[in-house]
Amino acid sequence: xxxxxxxxxxxxxxxxxxxxxxxxxxxxxxxxxxxxxxxxxxxxxxxxxxxxxxxxxxxxxxxxxxxxxxxxxxxxxxxxxxxxxxxxxxxxxxxxxxxxxxxxxxxxxxxxxxxxxxxxxxxxxxxxxxxxxxxxxxxxxxxxxxxxxxxxxxxxxxxxxxxxxxxxxxxxxxxxxxxxxxxxxxxxxxxxxxxxxxxxxxxxxxxxxxxxxxxxxxxxxxxxxxxxxxxxxxxxxxxxxxxxxxxxxxxxxxxxxxxxxxxxxxxxxxxxxxxxxxxxxxxxxxxxxxxxxxxxxxxxxxxxxx
Amino acid sequence: xxxxxxxxxxxxxxxxxxxxxxxxxxxxxxxxxxxxxxxxxxxxxxxxxxxxxxxxxxxxxxxxxxxxxxxxxxxxxxxxxxxxxxxxxxxxxxxxxxxxxxxxxxxxxxxxxxxxxxxxxxxxxxxxxxxxxxxxxxxxxxxxxxxxxxxxxxxxxxxxxxxxxxxxxxxxxxxxxxxxxxxxxxxxxxxxxxxxxxxxxxxxxxxxxxxxxxxxxxxxxxxxxxxxxxxxxxxxxxxxxxxxxxxxxxxxxxxxxxxxxxxxxxxxxxxxxxxxxxxxxxxxxxxxxxxxxxxxxxxxxxxxxxxxxxxxxxxxxxxxxxxxxxxxxxxxxxxxxxxxxxxxxxxxxxxxxxxxxxxxxxxxxxxxxxxxxxxxxxxxxxxxxxxxxxxxxxxxxxxxxxxxxxxxxxxxxxxxxxxxxxxxxxxxxxxxxxxxxxxxxxxxxxxxxxxxxxxxxxxxxxxxxxxxxxxxxxxxxxxxxxxxxxxxxxxxxxxxxxxxxxxxxxxxxxxxxxxxxxxxxxx
Numbered sequence: 001x002x003x004x005x006x007x008x009x010x011x012x013x014x015x016x017x018x019x020x021x022x023x024x025x026x027x028x029x030x031x032x033x034x035x036x037x038x039x040x041x042x043x044x045x046x047x048x049x050x051x052x053x054x055x056x057x058x059x060x061x062x063x064x065x066x067x068x069x070x071x072x073x074x075x076x077x078x079x080x081x082x083x084x085x086x087x088x089x090x091x092x093x094x095x096x097x098x099x100x101x102x103x104x105x106x107x108x109x110x111x112x113x114x115x116x117x118x119x120x121x122x123x124x125x126x127x128x129x130x131x132x133x134x135x136x137x138x139x140x141x142x143x144x145x146x147x148x149x150x151x152x153x154x155x156x157x158x159x160x161x162x163x164x165x166x167x168x169x170x171x172x173x174x175x176x177x178x179x180x181x182x183x184x185x186x187x188x189x190x191x192x193x194x195x196x197x198x199x200x201x202x203x204x205x206x207x208x209x210x211x212x213x214x215x216x217x218x219x220x221x222x223x224x225x226x227x228x229x230x231x232x233x234x235x236x237x238x239x240x241x242x243x244x245x246x247x248x249x250x251x252x253x254x255x256x257x258x259x260x261x262x263x264x265x266x267x268x269x270x271x272x273x274x275x276x277x278x279x280x281x282x283x284x285x286x287x288x289x290x291x292x293x294x295x296x297x298x299x300x301x302x303x304x305x306x
Numbered sequence: 307x308x309x310x311x312x313x314x315x316x317x318x319x320x321x322x323x324x325x326x327x328x329x330x331x332x333x334x335x336x337x338x339x340x341x342x343x344x345x346x347x348x349x350x351x352x353x354x355x356x357x358x359x360x361x362x363x364x365x366x367x368x369x370x371x372x373x374x375x376x377x378x379x380x381x382x383x384x385x386x387x388x389x390x391x392x393x394x395x396x397x398x399x400x401x402x403x404x405x406x407x408x409x410x411x412x413x414x415x416x417x418x419x420x421x422x423x424x425x426x427x428x429x430x431x432x433x434x435x436x437x438x439x440x441x442x443x444x445x446x447x448x449x450x451x452x453x454x455x456x457x458x459x460x461x462x463x464x465x466x467x468x469x470x471x472x473x474x475x476x477x478x479x480x481x482x483x484x485x486x487x488x489x490x491x492x493x494x495x496x497x498x499x500x501x502x503x504x505x506x507x508x509x510x511x512x513x514x515x516x517x518x519x520x521x522x523x524x525x526x527x528x529x530x531x532x533x534x535x536x537x538x539x540x541x542x543x544x545x546x547x548x549x550x551x552x553x554x555x556x557x558x559x560x561x562x563x564x565x566x567x568x569x570x571x572x573x574x575x576x577x578x579x580x581x582x583x584x585x586x587x588x589x590x591x592x593x594x595x596x597x598x599x600x601x602x603x604x605x606x607x608x609x610x611x612x613x614x615x616x617x618x619x620x621x622x623x624x625x626x627x628x629x630x631x632x633x634x635x636x637x638x639x640x641x642x643x644x645x646x647x648x649x650x651x652x653x654x655x656x657x658x659x660x661x662x663x664x665x666x667x668x669x670x671x672x673x674x675x676x677x678x679x680x681x682x683x684x685x686x687x688x689x690x691x692x693x694x695x696x697x698x699x700x701x702x703x704x705x706x707x708x709x710x711x712x713x714x715x716x717x718x719x720x721x722x723x724x725x726x727x728x729x730x731x732x733x734x735x736x737x738x739x740x741x742x743x744x745x746x747x748x749x750x751x752x753x754x755x756x757x758x759x760x761x762x763x764x765x766x767x768x769x770x771x772x773x774x775x776x777x778x779x780x781x782x783x784x785x786x787x788x789x790x791x792x793x794x795x796x797x798x799x800x801x802x803x804x805x806x807x808x809x810x811x812x813x814x815x816x817x818x819x820x821x822x823x824x825x826x827x828x829x
Contacts, residue, residue: 161415164408164412165416167407167408168405168412168416171405171408174403176405179403179416179417181416288450291407291449292447292449293407294407295407
């Protein structure tokens with residue numbers, strides 16, 4: 001395995017959780033719900049996936065546990081913001097803090113324990129392609145899922161009727177309600193999808209990236225995922241590209257150190273946010289871009305008239 | 307079995323003594339209306355005449371208090387817009403409910419029953435839009451479209467339900483003349499297919515041009531039913547605004563003061579695609595005068611207020627003068643310090659912050675003009691709450707503002723009471739110049755007369771008052787001089803006692819310049 005191949009492999013491993021978590025947030029935001037609890041849902045998914053894998057010996061059951069945990073945890077957010085109409089920003093921040101706390105508590109017995117790694121699945125024939133084969137077709141199930149989700153969500157949001165309703169709600173929940181679309185129900189589903197994706201991203205961290213449990217192991221990836229959604233202007237394809245760009249940047253800190261290149265690591269870890277700010281400036285400069293890409297009702301609570 | 311309409315056949319839709327009460331106020335009072343198959347029927351009336359309330363009942367948005375709706379001779383109940391659509395009634399609203407971020411086809415698809423694929427919707431929408439001469443690109447995003455194009459989406463959306471009756475609420479109020487011509491061609495096609503159109507408007511010219519019959523509403527009652535082509539604009543205007551020529555009350559004093567407010571060749575380009583450009587507006591208001599500016603909504607009233615108040619200053623300083631000093635390029639606060647006061651149109655979010663208490667709203671408006679009274683501590687600008695509360699109480703008492711508690715949030719007051727407070731907030735300063743936009747819009751009769759009285763009293767005390775209003779009753783009650791705004795142009799100001807409602811109606815209907823001849827012709 002060449003050095004380039006090795007570096008690219010680490011980029012894929014670093015990018016996958018970012019892509020997954022931000023895909024979930026993208027759907028939630030497309031429906032008009034801003035959930036700042038990605039970090040919390042992610043770290044909850046990570047600890048549950050690790051614990052269940054330890055208990056059952058099967059990382060696949062661990063992955064399912066991570067997904068379920070993320071979805072359930074987001075349900076709490078949904079109940080508070082959609083049913084009780086609490087402030088989305090405050091509730092999301094609380095969810096993150098809560099998730100970091102609870103996961104530390106649950107994970108205490110697992111600290112230092114060696115984990116069980118989710119093994120790669122080689123796709124027959126394709127994995128024998130030189131260079132690309134080992135990179136793309138000798139990967140674990142979570143990687144394959146992340147790519148499939150990008151394709152699937154792009155189709156769902158822009159080709160299917162259900163996806164059209166999600167976008168309509170995100171654009172104007174009042175108009176959507178007037179047309180008879182179930183705003184609150186759809187938002188619950190979108191929020192839970194977001195939670196499930198964040199949980200899956202967490203499972204990737206504790207079962208693939210570093211197969212062990214470390215407190216706060218999401219290490220700010222939830223925040224990068226949030227920035228990534230804006231960076232991608234709420235579009236799955238741009239999100240995939242952005243996820244790999246951000247992943248490459250974050251992993252380049254390690255490689256730069258190993259190669260003795262003197263770029264301050266703080267600068268590199270700040271890069272994703274700088275890139276997001278630049279994209280935001282570009283978007284807001286163009287009124288049309290803003291109108292068409294930004295969910296206009298993002299973060300606004302919906303209370304139907306009775 | 308059903309009532310026989312004017313032209314003999316059985317009506318598609320008949321309305322029998324339909325009444326809608328809001329409290330004790332009758333927005334619609336025993337309305338009778340027949341719409342024949344294949345006719346374009348005009349519903350004429352001023353703002354507040356009850357047109358919108360009537361069509362909302364027909365489309366299932368409002369429930370009638372009493373009366374009957376007959377569809378093809380059968381009595382029906384229309385509890386929801388969905389029920390109206392199932393009967394075969396389609397409606398194009400004045401304010402659209404479109405999703406800006408979505409494409410035309412997507413917007414249309416959302417209102418259709420499920421199971422129809424997006425590409426099919428695009429095809430069908432494209433076919434219909436060509437058939438009726440409503441060119442639309444199904445792939446275009448709504449955010450990129452003009453108001454006229456957005457209206458086409460609404461029309462195509464209504465047509466996809468294959469309605470027998472299409473209701474259009476003031477459709478041309480947002481259209482350019484070219485777009486309006488296109489719409490008229492579409493309506494002619496619909497009529498040729500045997501569909502009926504209920505066309506709501508207050509533009510006499512277009513009603514005469516395209517409508518077969520007209521029902522005229524005034525103050526919630528039917529005041530006339532006619533063939534508009536047999537009528538003159540003057541006779542239609544008379545039905546619309548009432549045949550009783552008002553007994554004009556010259557409100558101000560007879561001694562005219564100096565010119566306190568003046569606009570000289572004020573021209574402002576349209577700020578947004580939907581705004582109206584002001585074209586060479588000239589006006590003068592002397593102390594003791596109340597100049598009322600009449601006109602149909604959306605003819606530049608908001609833009610005129612913005613330019614006169616300084617909400618959007620104009621580059622030419624001399625275009626607006628307050629008490630003889632050039633103020634065109636100055637902002638609101640500077641103009642307030644020159645002795646002017648302003649009351650904008652929207653109460654909530656423009657004239658007042660709904661979530662803040664009345665006293666805070668008072669400080670927000672007058673923190674510079676009453677700096678010495680309201681603020682302490684020099685540059686620190688600490689609010690003297692006790693002083694502000696006393697002033698707030700004084701305003702409430704003078705204007706008879708009824709509220710719950712001593713200092714409630716502005717948003718908790720009823721529209722009329724909040725409006726009284728907002729007008730009172732300016733009057734309390736005794737401004738030399740007061741500019742008010744729609745002073746009694748959506749305000750109950752009691753509050754309206756209180757506000758009008760206050761405006762007249764201010765003029766009597768020697769101030770110059772400019773009132774922009776769509777309510778002719780109000781204009782005749784308060785004005786000493788009247789001008790009419792139409793498409794951003796302001797007519798000359800006439801002494802109020804020289805004007806009749808007919809003449810104003812003609813000027814409002816966009817017949818500016820033809821007035822003298824037309825009126826002479828009518829008599």
